[in-house]
Amino acid sequence: MNCPECDAGLGIPDDAVTGEIVSCPDCGADYEISKEGSDVALKQAETVGEDWGE
Amino acid sequence: MYDRIRKEEKMLRSEAEAMGHDAAAVDAKAARMSTDTTAPGLGLDGAAVLERCVSYYRGLHVTAALESMGVSVTNRFEVAERCGNKMFMTLRLNRRGVPTPRTHFAFSRDAAMEAAEGGDPGYPLVVKPVVGSWGRGVIPVGDRDTMDAILEMRELSDTPLDRIYYLQEMVERPPRDIRVITVGGRAIAAMYRESPDGGFKTNVALGAEPSPCRITGEIEDLAGKASEAVGGGILGVDMMEDRAGGGRLVVHEVNNTVEFRGLSSVTSRNIPREMVEFAASEAAA
Numbered sequence: 310m311n312c313p314e315c316d317a318g319l320g321i322p323d324d325a326v327t328g329e330i331v332s333c334p335d336c337g338a339d340y341e342i343s344k345e346g347s348d349v350a351l352k353q354a355e356t357v358g359e360d361w362g363e
Numbered sequence: 364m365y366d367r368i369r370k371e372e373k374m375l376r377s378e379a380e381a382m383g384h385d386a387a388a389v390d391a392k393a394a395r396m397s398t399d400t401t402a403p404g405l406g407l408d409g410a411a412v413l414e415r416c417v418s419y420y421r422g423l424h425v426t427a428a429l430e431s432m433g434v435s436v437t438n439r440f441e442v443a444e445r446c447g448n449k450m451f452m453t454l455r456l457n458r459r460g461v462p463t464p465r466t467h468f469a470f471s472r473d474a475a476m477e478a479a480e481g482g483d484p485g486y487p488l489v490v491k492p493v494v495g496s497w498g499r500g501v502i503p504v505g506d507r508d509t510m511d512a513i514l515e516m517r518e519l520s521d522t523p524l525d526r527i528y529y530l531q532e533m534v535e536r537p538p539r540d541i542r543v544i545t546v547g548g549r550a551i552a553a554m555y556r557e558s559p560d561g562g563f564k565t566n567v568a569l570g571a572e573p574s575p576c577r578i579t580g581e582i583e584d585l586a587g588k589a590s591e592a593v594g595g596g597i598l599g600v601d602m603m604e605d606r607a608g609g610g611r612l613v614v615h616e617v618n619n620t621v622e623f624r625g626l627s628s629v630t631s632r633n634i635p636r637e638m639v640e641f642a643a644s645e646a647a648a
Contacts, residue, residue, distance in 0.1 A: 328368035328390055341367075355367075355392075359522060360419040360447075361570075362496015363599060363618035 310349055314338045321349060330354050364425060364436075366391045366416040370624045371635070375413060378635040384643065391416050402432040411646035412436045413597075415620055417448040419494060422620060433510050435646035437638075438596035438619055445593045446619035448492045449529055452593065459592035461585065462613045464603075467530040472514045473530035479510045484532035486510075491529045496618070497568040503533060527547065534603050534613060540565045541576055541602040541612070543586040544621055544634060546641045549594050550586040552623075553578050554632040573625035581612055589614045597621060597638050 310319050317335035321342065325331065329342045333352075339354035365388055379386035389412075402408045414431055414436050415424030417577040426440045429432050439447075445451050456463045460507060465484055469475040479488060492500040492511055504510050517525040520646050554575040558563040565571045576582075586600045599621030602612045623634045 326368055326373065326388070328365055328372070328388060330367060337380045358418055359492070359499075359524075360421075360494050362419065362499070363620055363622050 310351070312336060312338060313340075313351065319351075325349075364389050364391050364394075364412050364414050364416065364422070364429075366421055369417075369622070372415055374624075374627070374635040375415070375639060378633070379639045384639065391421055392586060394425065396428045400428075400432065401428075402434050404431070405434075407432070407434050409646065410434060411642040413642050414438065414443065414643045417620070419443075421498075421620075423447060435648075436641075437642040437645055438598070439594060442596045442598075443619045444593040444607070446598070446614055446617050447617070448493050449491055450468055450527065452617055453529075456589060456592050456614055456617070459588065461588050461592050461609065464534050464613055464615055465532045467528075468527065469528040469530070472518055473527075475514055475530065477508060478528070478530055479504070480507065480609065484530060487533040489531045489533055491531060492524065493527050493529050493531065494524050498564040500564040501564060522628075531615070534615070535606040536603045538562075538565075539604075539607075540615070542567075542573075542575075542579070542626060543582055543599055543600045543602065544623060544626060545586050545590040545598045545636050547597075547644075548587050548601075550578050550583045550591045551637055552626050552632045552634060553582055553586075554626045555630050556625070567622065567625035573629050578613050585612055585614060589617050593617050597641060599623075 311334040312319055315336040317333055319331055321331055325342050327344045330339050332339050340351040341354045343350040376386050405504035414422045414426050416427045418647045423443050429436050430440050445455050453466050467478040469478050487505045490504055538561050539555045543553040554573040555576045556571040558565050559570045589600045590598050601616040602614050604610050605613050627634050
């Protein structure tokens, strides 16, 4: 699957799960993975918020 | 309950399944609830929920909703609320007699500057945002000019919490701190966190190197007291070795949705398993 932003290969691992974040190695865009069976979809990941952390 | 799957969430789910639990990862971002929503309606009747959101406010509000339906959430709302705000946490630790760095609170720019300039705590000091983690916005301040620049930046922010000023004494310590994970008030594992470049911040999220730390009687006692002070549950208790106090430990932070990938790499304890066991026992109680 390629990056919707820059078309570079994202290299999503086979064991990736829904909710996991993948970063484009070329442009750095972050995407959240959504999996249904073997179908993988991407949506723009949320940006880090001020209240994020532990 | 998550909003971003990290290594920790994968480990928790894997352990829960290995223990025979019917485990599911639920995306808080996709959750919708109303005043009519019930635990059975969400498929959570009798369930143990581990709240693992990286967004503090999202996790806190989801917890409020689930608890109102009678769902067992770890950590409980009151614990999350106390730990997610450094001022509330520090007040709680101090009131319960847990040694913690001397901290001043101010509620305007002028009062914050007066506190800094008043020599109590005096420079150097550390300015921290009351909400936030991973070391963001934590700034060591050595003089008036730096303090003034920070206050000016805060003034330009639209965030109401930027009007709350948390000024902490700079504890003279080795270039490391100690992270202890407590489960149900027991210290189960500990590590030293050393900043990679000898810098001020020791967050693993910023590249700090974890190394094993033996749980001494002092660490065990202090971690237990810190856990009790905020209401128990699953916590990450951060301590510093105070050189001025002869190496005596002080607790500077208690974390609510603790990350443990770093600590898991230097301990033989199965941290996710102990967390799942605790959450399940809380739900069964």
